Amino acid sequence: MYVHRDYPEFSWSNSRHKTFLDCTRKYYHQYYESHNGWLYDAAEENKSAYRLKNLKNIPLLLGDTIHKVIDWQLKRFLTEKGLLTEAEMITLVTQSLNKAYLDSTKSRHLWVNKPKRYQMLHEIYYDHGLSPDVITTAKTKLTLCVQNFFSSKTYQDILTKLEMHVLYSEDFQTFEVNGVDVFVVLDFVYKDVSQDKWIVVDWKTGKESEDDRKQLAFYALFLSREHDIPVEDIIVRNEYLLTGKSREYALTEFEISAAQQLMNDSIYHMLHYLDDPVKNKPIGIEHFAMNASKKCLSCNFREKCTGDLDSHEKKI
Ligand code: SF4
Numbered sequence: 001m002y003v004h005r006d007y008p009e010f011s012w013s014n015s016r017h018k019t020f021l022d023c024t025r026k027y028y029h030q031y032y033e034s035h036n037g038w039l040y041d042a043a044e045e046n047k048s049a050y051r052l053k054n055l056k057n058i059p060l061l062l063g064d065t066i067h068k069v070i071d072w073q074l075k076r077f078l079t080e081k082g083l084l085t086e087a088e089m090i091t092l093v094t095q096s097l098n099k100a101y102l103d104s105t106k107s108r109h110l111w112v113n114k115p116k117r118y119q120m121l122h123e124i125y126y127d128h129g130l131s132p133d134v135i136t137t138a139k140t141k142l143t144l145c146v147q148n149f150f151s152s153k154t155y156q157d158i159l160t161k162l163e164m165h166v167l168y169s170e171d172f173q174t175f176e177v178n179g180v181d182v183f184v185v186l187d188f189v190y191k192d193v194s195q196d197k198w199i200v201v202d203w204k205t206g207k208e209s210e211d212d213r214k215q216l217a218f219y220a221l222f223l224s225r226e227h228d229i230p231v232e233d234i235i236v237r238n239e240y241l242l243t244g245k246s247r248e249y250a251l252t253e254f255e256i257s258a259a260q261q262l263m264n265d266s267i268y269h270m271l272h273y274l275d276d277p278v279k280n281k282p283i284g285i286e287h288f289a290m291n292a293s294k295k296c297l298s299c300n301f302r303e304k305c306t307g308d309l310d311s312h313e314k315k316i
Pocket residue numbers: 023024025026290291292293295296297299300301302305
């Protein structure tokens with residue numbers, strides 16, 4: 001049931017942490033100013049923050065849609081329904097991208113009031129169109145990701161393992177750490193009975209990054225906390241769909257403690273930006289510093305900073 005709140009509930013996630021590190025002004029727009037922006041009588045700054053929060057660029061939308069079709073495929077297999085071919089998967093993702101393009105170009109007036117129901121591409125909102133380069137790159141990435149999914153270690157494991165137990169597939173879960181709700185999105189978690197190990201899979205449609213292993217540590221922390229699974233029984237696996245590489249790690253207790261420590265430190269710093277921690281009421285926007293950098297180009301909230309960014313660019 002929907003309960004009206006003047007301020008959002010405080011929670012923690014790895015993506016919230018990354019936004020906080022990137023730019024605290026962006027963090028304010030994303031996690032505070034956008035709150036209640038869906039209400040008809042909300043203030044214009046809240047409505048606009050809510051709209052902008054929902055923008056997606058092509059790489060992000062492509063990644064989300066590939067995750068969705070992979071989840072369909074795995075659920076179809078688990079419920080013994082007919083499986084999609086590579087070509088069918090590519091068609092489904094392409095249709096979804098085409099729909100986003102049409103929404104962005106033909107239904108902007110509808111998106112303004114219903115930014116969750118209609119889509120708006122970042123490239124069209126800010127750059128007024130999709131360059132041929134963006135389209136070609138997206139098509140190449142889509143084909144590679146789908147092909148590499150079919151030959152991935154995880155998919156082959158699922159098709160051939162006689163005994164496996166699936167715990168989560170594209171599931172949004174919460175657990176509590178020191179009184180704070182922590183969100184994790186688990187791509188796929190299953191037990192390989194032959195090895196007596198739990199495998200946590202994260203599908204990656206972007207490039208490899210040093211943070212990937214750290215992110216998996218939060219998932220392992222969740223499994224050990226919520227399901228009492230010993231850390232030594234968990235294998236975490238990144239499936240890099242662009243290159244077809246699969247990287248597996250057995251995390252140590254030390255890495256899990258480091259993940260927990262990072263979370264505690266991050267929450268501690270976020271709480272400094274609150275005027276009233278009980279209500280999760282933020283301090284004034286002027287205290288959330290802008291971190292102008294190259295990342296501003298891809299930031300959803302760019303238009304809110306335009307005047308300040310112009311003066312920043314003149315200084316450098
Ligand atoms: S445009 Fe740049 S300075 Fe403004 S919120 Fe985004 S990242 Fe921060």
